[in-house]
Amino acid sequence: VVVVRYFSIVILLTNIFYIVDLSAITLEAGSFRNDQERERFQTLTEKLRCPKCKDRNLAESNAPIAKDLRNQVFIMIQQGKSDTEIVSFMVDRYGDFILHEPALSYLEILALITLSGLFIYFCQLFIRSRQDKKNNGLLD
Amino acid sequence: MAYWIRYLLSMIKIYRIIPLALFLCLFVLLYKLLDTNPTKLPSVLVGREFPIFQLPALKDKNRIVTKDDLRGDIVLLNVWGTWCAYCKYEHKYLMELAKSEDLAIYGLNYRDERSLATQWLNKLGNPYRLIIFDQESSLAVDLGVYGAPETFVIDHNGIIRMRFTGVIDSKVWVREFVPVINEIKGEISVRNDNV
Numbered sequence: 001v002v003v004v005r006y007f008s009i010v011i012l013l014t015n016i017f018y019i020v021d022l023s024a025i026t027l028e029a030g031s032f033r034n035d036q037e038r039e040r041f042q043t044l045t046e047k048l049r050c051p052k053c054k055d056r057n058l059a060e061s062n063a064p065i066a067k068d069l070r071n072q073v074f075i076m077i078q079q080g081k082s083d084t085e086i087v088s089f090m091v092d093r094y095g096d097f098i099l100h101e102p103a104l105s106y107l108e109i110l111a112l113i114t115l116s117g118l119f120i121y122f123c124q125l126f127i128r129s130r131q132d133k134k135n136n137g138l139l140d
Numbered sequence: 141m142a143y144w145i146r147y148l149l150s151m152i153k154i155y156r157i158i159p160l161a162l163f164l165c166l167f168v169l170l171y172k173l174l175d176t177n178p179t180k181l182p183s184v185l186v187g188r189e190f191p192i193f194q195l196p197a198l199k200d201k202n203r204i205v206t207k208d209d210l211r212g213d214i215v216l217l218n219v220w221g222t223w224c225a226y227c228k229y230e231h232k233y234l235m236e237l238a239k240s241e242d243l244a245i246y247g248l249n250y251r252d253e254r255s256l257a258t259q260w261l262n263k264l265g266n267p268y269r270l271i272i273f274d275q276e277s278s279l280a281v282d283l284g285v286y287g288a289p290e291t292f293v294i295d296h297n298g299i300i301r302m303r304f305t306g307v308i309d310s311k312v313w314v315r316e317f318v319p320v321i322n323e324i325k326g327e328i329s330v331r332n333d334n335v
Binding site: 051052064065068069071072091092093094095107110111113114117118121 | 158159161162165166168169172173183184185251276277280281282283284285286287
C-alpha cells in the first residue's frame, strides 16, 4: 500500500511538473507584439518537427534543441520574416525532415507503387481462384 | 529479322511479367531500406560553404572568431558541450587526433557555461586550436546541429565535406573519416601540382 501511495505521489508530481513545463514553453520565448504574431509562432512551431525527438513538433518538445529552434522562430518573427522564409530557413539547415509532412522521396513512391501493385495482383488472384472454383462446381 | 522480333514479343505476354516486375521492385525497396538508418538525418550542408559567423572565443570573450579563423587545409570542427556525456568519452580520441599534423581541430562549444567548459579543458586537456563559444546556439542552428557530439570536416576551399553525428573513436575514424580526408588530400595535391 505504501508503495502504491508513493507511486501515485510520484505520478502526480511528474504531472504537475509536466504542466508547468508546458506553460513554460509558451512563455519562455518572450512577449509578442500582437496576437497575430503569437498565432503565427504557434502554427509554425506546430508545423516544424523537433530534429531530436522525431514524433514531436517544436511546440510540444522539451528538448534543448526544440527550445533553440523555437527561439529562432521567435526571433525571425520579430525581425518581420514571412512564414515561408522561416520554413525555408529551417529546411535549409535541417533538411526536409524538419517538416512534419516531407515531400515524397523516390523510395516512398516506389514503396507505394510496389505495395499497391502487389495488393491488386493478389486481389486478382483471389478473385480468379474463386471464379475458377465456381466454374468447376458448375461443371461438376 | 523484324518478323522474328515481333514473334518473340508476342510470345511474352505482359501480364506474365507483372509478378516478376513487382518482385524486382520489392527487392530493390527492401535492399534500399537495409541501409537507411532512421537516427541518421541527411545533412543538407554537405557540399555547401561553411556559414558566416561572428562569435567570441571560449578563452577570451573579447576575441571575435569568424570563418577566416578556421585555418588549415583540412579543418575538423567538433561540436561539444559539458552537458554532453558522450563528448567526454570522445575527448580522449580527439586528444589523440590533435597530434596529427594534417588536421586542424577546432571546437564549437554551445549552449554551455564558459567556466564549466574551461574547467573541462583544464581537467581533460585541450585538443582544439581555437574554440568558438556559442551560448545562444546561433552557429549551431546554422549548422543544423541537433545534438552533440557532432563533427564537421571542412576542406581547403571552406566547403563542408562531411558531417558526422555521434562519438568518434578509432573504428569510426577509419571507416567514416579517413576516406573523405584522403579525398581532400588528393585534391590538395592536384592543386599544388597545378600551382
